[in-house]
Amino acid sequence: MLKFQIKNKEENARRGTLSTAHGDVQTPAFMPVGTAGTVKAMLPQSVKATGAEILLGNTYHLMLRPTAERVASFGGLHKFMNWDGPILTDSGGFQVMSLSSLRSITEEGVTFQSHINGAKHVLTPERSMEIQHLLDSNITMAFDECVKFPAPYETVKKSMERSMRWAKRSKDAFIDKEGYGLFGIMQGGMHQDLRMQSIKALTDIGFDGYAIGGLAVGEGQEIMFSVLDYAAPALPEDKPRYLMGVGRPSDIIGSVKRGVDMFDCVMPSRSGRTGQAFTSHGVLNIHNACHRDSHLPLDSACDCPCCTQYTRGYMHHLFKAGEILGCMLLTWHNIRFYQQLMQQIRTAIEENRFEQLHNDFMSTYKNDKKM
Amino acid sequence: MLKFQIKNKEENARRGTLSTAHGDVQTPAFMPVGTAGTVKAMLPQSVKATGAEILLGNTYHLMLRPTAERVASFGGLHKFMNWDGPILTDSGGFQVMSLSSLRSITEEGVTFQSHINGAKHVLTPERSMEIQHLLDSNITMAFDECVKFPAPYETVKKSMERSMRWAKRSKDAFIDKEGYGLFGIMQGGMHQDLRMQSIKALTDIGFDGYAIGGLAVGEGQEIMFSVLDYAAPALPEDKPRYLMGVGRPSDIIGSVKRGVDMFDCVMPSRSGRTGQAFTSHGVLNIHNACHRDSHLPLDSACDCPCCTQYTRGYMHHLFKAGEILGCMLLTWHNIRFYQQLMQQIRTAIEENRFEQLHNDFMSTYKNDKKM
Numbered sequence: 001m002l003k004f005q006i007k008n009k010e011e012n013a014r015r016g017t018l019s020t021a022h023g024d025v026q027t028p029a030f031m032p033v034g035t036a037g038t039v040k041a042m043l044p045q046s047v048k049a050t051g052a053e054i055l056l057g058n059t060y061h062l063m064l065r066p067t068a069e070r071v072a073s074f075g076g077l078h079k080f081m082n083w084d085g086p087i088l089t090d091s092g093g094f095q096v097m098s099l100s101s102l103r104s105i106t107e108e109g110v111t112f113q114s115h116i117n118g119a120k121h122v123l124t125p126e127r128s129m130e131i132q133h134l135l136d137s138n139i140t141m142a143f144d145e146c147v148k149f150p151a152p153y154e155t156v157k158k159s160m161e162r163s164m165r166w167a168k169r170s171k172d173a174f175i176d177k178e179g180y181g182l183f184g185i186m187q188g189g190m191h192q193d194l195r196m197q198s199i200k201a202l203t204d205i206g207f208d209g210y211a212i213g214g215l216a217v218g219e220g221q222e223i224m225f226s227v228l229d230y231a232a233p234a235l236p237e238d239k240p241r242y243l244m245g246v247g248r249p250s251d252i253i254g255s256v257k258r259g260v261d262m263f264d265c266v267m268p269s270r271s272g273r274t275g276q277a278f279t280s281h282g283v284l285n286i287h288n289a290c291h292r293d294s295h296l297p298l299d300s301a302c303d304c305p306c307c308t309q310y311t312r313g314y315m316h317h318l319f320k321a322g323e324i325l326g327c328m329l330l331t332w333h334n335i336r337f338y339q340q341l342m343q344q345i346r347t348a349i350e351e352n353r354f355e356q357l358h359n360d361f362m363s364t365y366k367n368d369k370k371m
Numbered sequence: 372m373l374k375f376q377i378k379n380k381e382e383n384a385r386r387g388t389l390s391t392a393h394g395d396v397q398t399p400a401f402m403p404v405g406t407a408g409t410v411k412a413m414l415p416q417s418v419k420a421t422g423a424e425i426l427l428g429n430t431y432h433l434m435l436r437p438t439a440e441r442v443a444s445f446g447g448l449h450k451f452m453n454w455d456g457p458i459l460t461d462s463g464g465f466q467v468m469s470l471s472s473l474r475s476i477t478e479e480g481v482t483f484q485s486h487i488n489g490a491k492h493v494l495t496p497e498r499s500m501e502i503q504h505l506l507d508s509n510i511t512m513a514f515d516e517c518v519k520f521p522a523p524y525e526t527v528k529k530s531m532e533r534s535m536r537w538a539k540r541s542k543d544a545f546i547d548k549e550g551y552g553l554f555g556i557m558q559g560g561m562h563q564d565l566r567m568q569s570i571k572a573l574t575d576i577g578f579d580g581y582a583i584g585g586l587a588v589g590e591g592q593e594i595m596f597s598v599l600d601y602a603a604p605a606l607p608e609d610k611p612r613y614l615m616g617v618g619r620p621s622d623i624i625g626s627v628k629r630g631v632d633m634f635d636c637v638m639p640s641r642s643g644r645t646g647q648a649f650t651s652h653g654v655l656n657i658h659n660a661c662h663r664d665s666h667l668p669l670d671s672a673c674d675c676p677c678c679t680q681y682t683r684g685y686m687h688h689l690f691k692a693g694e695i696l697g698c699m700l701l702t703w704h705n706i707r708f709y710q711q712l713m714q715q716i717r718t719a720i721e722e723n724r725f726e727q728l729h730n731d732f733m734s735t736y737k738n739d740k741k742m
Contacts (some may be wrong), residue, residue, distance in 0.1 A: 037688060041695040043676070066663070066688045073664065074684060082680045292437070293444065305414070309453045313445060317408060317437045324412040324695055 002139070002181035002208040004240050008350060012233055012259035015349040018209075018240050020086040020138040021179025022078060023053065027240060028256045028345050030338045031056045031088060031264040036065065037081045040269050041327045042335070044083045050304070050332065051339035053085055054138075056264040059092035059131055060099065063121070064114045068134035076136025088139035088264070090244070091128045091170075091185075094146050094213075105145065107162065125169035133175055141211065142170035144185045149217040156189035163187045163213075164201035171205050181208030183242060186231065189214055190223055195231045209240040212260070216246045225254055232259035248368040249278060249341055253361050256345055257354070268338045272331030275319045279337065283368050286330065291316040304336035305329065373510070373552035373579040375611050379721060383604055383630035386720040389580075389611050391457040391509040392550025393449060394424065398611060399627045399716050401709045402427045402459060402635040407436065408452045411640050412698045413706070415454045421675070421703065422710035425457040425509075427635040430502050431466035434492070435485045439505035447507025459510035459635070461615070462499045462541075462556075465517050465584075476516065478533065496540035504546055512582060513541035515556045520588040527560035534558045534584075535572035542576050552579030554613060557602065560585055561594055566602045580611040583631070587617045596625055603630035619739040620649060620712055624732050627716055628725070639709045643702030646690045650708065654739050657701065662687040675707040676700065 003019040016027040032039045032047055034055045039047050047055070057077055062068060074080040077087055093110070096103065100112035100121075109124030128143040144163040147156055167184045174182045184207035188194030202210060212231060215224045228243070232255075235241050242262035243255050252263050268278060275286045279299035284291075286298070294312035302308075306315070306329035318326030348357040374390040387398040403410045403418055405426045410418050418426065428448055433439060445451040448458055464481070467474065471483035471492075480495030499514035515534040518527055538555045545553045555578035559565030573581060583602060586595045599614070603626075606612050613633035614626050623634050639649060648655045650670035655662075657669070665683035673679075677686070677700035689697030719728040
């Protein structure tokens with residue numbers, strides 16, 4: 001059971017608080033991704049210092065290494081990785097499809113080979129619930145299947161229907177307790193009728209929150225928004241809504257406008273390691289020679305250690321020299337940028353001026369669509 | 372001009388303070404290596420938190436990238452890399468020989484090709500002084516030549532004599548100012564007569580400090596100590612003595628016993644990235660499967676974030692998964708271990724019980740010679 005309170009709304013945008021056994025999460029919220037028990041190149045204290053209140057952990061990675069049983073023997077993922085705030089784990093379903101090899105999918109579940117050592121594993125709704133329980137995840141995700149985009153209508157329909165049966169098995173296997181919850185995942189591709197059938201199936205089962213799956217799979221922002229236009233408001237009003245794997249700053253602000261409360265994406269952390277910086281003026285590639293002699297901070301509007309203590313010239317040098325400190329500082333900055341954006345969004349909704357923030361952002365923020 | 376005050380001595384071991392324009396350094400001191408303008412995988416604040424008071428920067432790396440002129444345009448190396456404490460830079464001589472290709476050495480200097488892009492560069496005593504001045508180095512090292520070990524007596528003699536002529540040219544080119552100084556470098560291989568001739572040549576020129584070069588080049592600890600036995604005490608009593616590129620904990624404690632005040636080595640930082648941990652019980656390889664399920668800290672005697680907040684099991688996981696956080700935490704620990712060792716050494720000399728510390732350490736510290 002998870003408590004979710006909506007403080008106020010502005011049109012479809014919602015300002016809320018999700019309460020877990022490990023603390024509250026102010027929504028709309030962005031969750032940095034801590035794939036294998038660490039947000040790459042960041043100390044947990046630094047992640048907290050960015051303003052992040054909740055992390056995402058990947059069931060697929062953790063079940064393979066160090067294994068869920070081992071994490072449990074260390075007292076769960078919070079203790080293992082030294083993060084005392086809330087944690088959401090995905091179900092493993094999406095990454096089994098994108099990372100492992102030799103998959104066979106039956107009604108029972110998915111059999112696959114580890115991308116690490118080739119070992120054979122089976123993931124079912126029941127096993128996914130067990131793993132996420134062993135990890136001590138505050139928010140467990142139902143086990144689902146996500147088809148490739150584009151796919152024929154019948155394929156999407158069959159897959160969605162199987163995901164709904166798996167959602168029911170997930171609910172049945174989930175061990176409920178105070179401050180812990182289970183989210184169902186809507187599927188149905190880009191088809192309104194399938195999305196609506198999926199919502200009906202999920203709400204009949206009943207979950208602590210509802211995720212929107214099968215988006216940000218290559219369909220583009222316009223199509224994604226068009227699905228959210230009908231799918232997000234159709235979800236239960238009193239439960240948190242989570243758009244999985246999204247996204248760029250403009251994706252997030254546009255999705256909040258359509259009623260989404262939670263997001264996760266590797267983009268700020270991955271970009272931090274490849275030299276792409278999110279700034280208040282748009283996206284900047286620190287490898288570019290134009291930064292070599294620049295005494296400017298990455299983003300003069302940012303209060304992170306990277307922007308207050310280092311120049312673009314120094315950051316350019318670190319990336320050219322392949323120095324780990326470059327990844328450390330730029331990851332910190334990017335996650336801080338995302339958290340600052342979420343704070344601006346939350347404050348704007350509270351003050352009933354989110355529409356203005358949205359419009360200003362969409363008209364001034366440059367080139368994040370290139371990423 | 373640099374001020375060096377010896378607080379007290381116990382036999383040949385010395386407890387001193389070296390004062391620079393960027394602050395004091397308590398000796399015996401260990402300098403973490405910040406090769407290319409960063410101690411790899413560490414924020415400067417974290418380096419300071421380990422107790423380190425002075426860093427070493429590499430002239431060879433910095434002259435190639437980002438270039439000394441560019442560092443100067445950013446206000447010098449302290450400002451460029453956000454380290455406000457003292458910095459010592461090497462002369463570039465040693466690394467030109469070990470890292471670059473197509474070298475030709477004449478009386479004038481060394482012509483070489485960059486290991487980064489193959490560009491041709493010339494390094495002379497005068498150019499080395501200019502580069503270190505541009506970097507704003509508090510302690511500039513004289514430009515010298517270091518022959519491979521072993522080498523014939525005549526080769527070592529000729530090289531030492533050239534290094535002494537280069538030392539004079541370095542002194543003549545050095546721009547002296549308050550809180551900045553120049554160290555001469557003793558050469559002469561494993562030959563007592565050459566070492567003594569080198570000391571005579573250097574002291575005739577006169578330096579702010581004296582480095583012992585040409586050791587830790589593969590001769591082994593026993594031979595190194597036998598050279599230090601006569602060479603260290605023969606250096607001027609009132610100036611700091613710096614043993615370059617050393618070393619393992621047992622090398623350091625044995626060299627302090629023989630009168631050395633300063634050390635630098637990549638060992639703690641490089642080992643931090645490869646999974647070797649220095650602990651109060653000896654060296655530990657975190658990759659070993661025996662650590663997989665260990666709830667113990669790396670070193671229960673250590674107060675660093677790695678040891679107080681994480682288990683060996685978690686550290687093992689990070690290294691197996693190739694996570695940057697593993698390098699960050701283990702580098703921090705190793706540098707803290709070295710700084711704790713230096714603090715113990717300094718306190719022991721002050722309390723006239725260094726001999727006891729030395730003997731206890733040499734009889735109990737395990738396997739650092741394997742590294």
